Amino acid sequence: MLLLSGKQVLELYSPADAYQVIADVMRRYSGGGVVQPVRTVLSSDRDASLFASMPCHVSGEVDSGFGLKAVLHVPGNAERGLVSHVGAILVFHPDTGQPLAVIDAAAVTSLRTAAASAVATDALARADAGDLALLGAGVQARSHLVAMNRIRTLRRVRVWNRTPAHAEQFRAWARSLVEVDVELMPTPAAALRGADVVCTTLGSSDPVVSAADIAPGCHVNAVGASVPSKRELDSEAVASCSVFVDSREAAMRESSEITMPLAERLIPGDWYFPEIGEVLLGRHPGRTDRDERTLYKSLGMAAQDVASGFAIVRAAQRLGVGTVTDIFS
Numbered sequence: 035m036l037l038l039s040g041k042q043v044l045e046l047y048s049p050a051d052a053y054q055v056i057a058d059v060m061r062r063y064s065g066g067g068v069v070q071p072v073r074t075v076l077s078s079d080r081d082a083s084l085f086a087s088m089p090c091h092v093s094g095e096v097d098s099g100f101g102l103k104a105v106l107h108v109p110g111n112a113e114r115g116l117v118s119h120v121g122a123i124l125v126f127h128p129d130t131g132q133p134l135a136v137i138d139a140a141a142v143t144s145l146r147t148a149a150a151s152a153v154a155t156d157a158l159a160r161a162d163a164g165d166l167a168l169l170g171a172g173v174q175a176r177s178h179l180v181a182m183n184r185i186r187t188l189r190r191v192r193v194w195n196r197t198p199a200h201a202e203q204f205r206a207w208a209r210s211l212v213e214v215d216v217e218l219m220p221t222p223a224a225a226l227r228g229a230d231v232v233c234t235t236l237g238s239s240d241p242v243v244s245a246a247d248i249a250p251g252c253h254v255n256a257v258g259a260s261v262p263s264k265r266e267l268d269s270e271a272v273a274s275c276s277v278f279v280d281s282r283e284a285a286m287r288e289s290s291e292i293t294m295p296l297a298e299r300l301i302p303g304d305w306y307f308p309e310i311g312e313v314l315l316g317r318h319p320g321r322t323d324r325d326e327r328t329l330y331k332s333l334g335m336a337a338q339d340v341a342s343g344f345a346i347v348r349a350a351q352r353l354g355v356g357t358v359t360d361i362f363s
Contacts, residue, residue, distance in 0.1 A: 035133045036347060037354040040141035040248060046349040049143070049180050052149035052342065055097060057314060059341040060153060060280065064311025067093040072287050075261065083108045084261060091128035097348070099128035101340030107137050107265045117173060119143055125343040135347045135356070139339070140173075142346070148177035150280060150310070151255040154330035155231060156185050157313045158321050163230040165188040169222055169242065169266070171195035172205035174257060183197040183212055184205070186231065192217045194225040195238075199266035223247045234258055234266040241268035248274060248363035250325040257260065257332045265290050267329070273300035275329035279307045284333050286289045291331055307331075 070090035105121030121139035237258035270292040279285040
């Protein structure tokens, strides 16, 4: 069995690799090639930490088999200088069932989440979109800037963060990545004004984006609110968009950004939320008008982590990377 660290994941799995794997697995999911129950989430009375367990099976010729992601969200880690999502991905040999690898989940999560947003943006955003607004300045904001810079020519980048010092650090880091200066904005609304691609990576409990903030023709990747208690967009903002999801089942059960506008009757109760995989498979047209606002509500799927895990193992075996252990022999 291989043990692969976060640093090794970043060496083995590029944003371009992640884009291809995630696009493929989203097609497989919407095409019926994934068995994936809605994740189990546990909380504790000790603090605000959340533990999630996500098993799945991915069918296909490559990057397929059984796997599991176990991750713990520890909000206090930011003050400790640590990533807030810690955990592991375990994948099993497709033939023998032997544990194949244990992989650092934080690195995979940052890559595959941004890759999914890139796939959604490529499918839904206008071809000439290049005015990017980022809410947040952490790991996901960084990975999303990398991902968006790969698929669109960025002509402007604006960022807002609750902590101005973190936004300054983000801008300093981004100088070597993008050819345009990153502008620091005083409010979320200022960051979003006129933007045609938006990535929200805050994980806030109270919405910070209203319908008036979203420009006509904009595409929004709503990423940070991944549990029912979180919302980055208010109900009117969501209702003003054509909404797309990674998993319809998960979105209806886990996303307050979906369930609240339904409960408030801003969206019809029988509304069909198309999956990105359905757009990629040609089962849904995606954007149909230049001024249409599109929203990708990202929750993340175990299938994305597990398929990524298999792809990373393939690269590790080819290059001889990782620590081999016989702990299960």
